Amino acid sequence: MHEMLHDRLEGFCSGDFATVLNSAMNRHFVNKQTIERDFEESGERDRLRxxxxxxxxxxxxxxxxxxxxxxxIRKKGIENVTLEQVVGEVKQDARKAVPxxxxxxxxxxxxxxxxxxxGPLDCEL
Incomplete structure (x- = not known):
């Protein structure tokens, strides 16, 4: 279960990173792939995760x-649910519950x- 949550958290970080990156790219001439690669290779993505x-x-x-x-899972029975169904059921509430x-x-x-x-970002996201 913990591994499933960890994998799903990746989407949270990736989405936020993309939002900030797209905002920066609107004001600067930058290569998105280069920044994403640096984010991964620097270990910053893992550190934030x-x-x-x-x-x-x-x-x-x-x-x-x-x-x-x-x-x-108890309501549906463990034999009657898939990981995708569990994630689909709790995803919206889980996102709302992030402080x-x-x-x-x-x-x-x-x-x-x-x-x-x-360079400096002056945006409020």
Whole structure:
């Protein structure tokens, strides 16, 4: 279950990174692939993924989502559900439950990384 959540968190980080990157690209001549490659190769993506996992665990989000998954599986029966069905059932509530402070911390870290690559970002996302 924890691995499933970890994999699904990747989408959260990737989406936020893309938002910041696209905003930066609108004001600067930069190569998106280069920044994405640097984000991956520098280890920043992994560092932020680990930080996100830790923050979500600390605030109780991980336990909340795991319990929602268990409840759905109990209702449907373990033999009658797929991973995609479980994710589909809890995804929207799970995203809404991410504390604003955690979102802000991750977005600030992404902005800082992109800013180092392309110059200061003056956007509020």
């Amino acid at each position: 680990e930080m996100l996992t830790l923050r979500l665990s600390e605030c109780g989000w991980t336990s909340l989502v795991e319990e929602k998954c268990r409840d759905f 604003e402070e955690v979102k802000r911390e991750i977005m600030d870290a992404i902005r800082a990384f992109v800013s180092k690559q392309v």
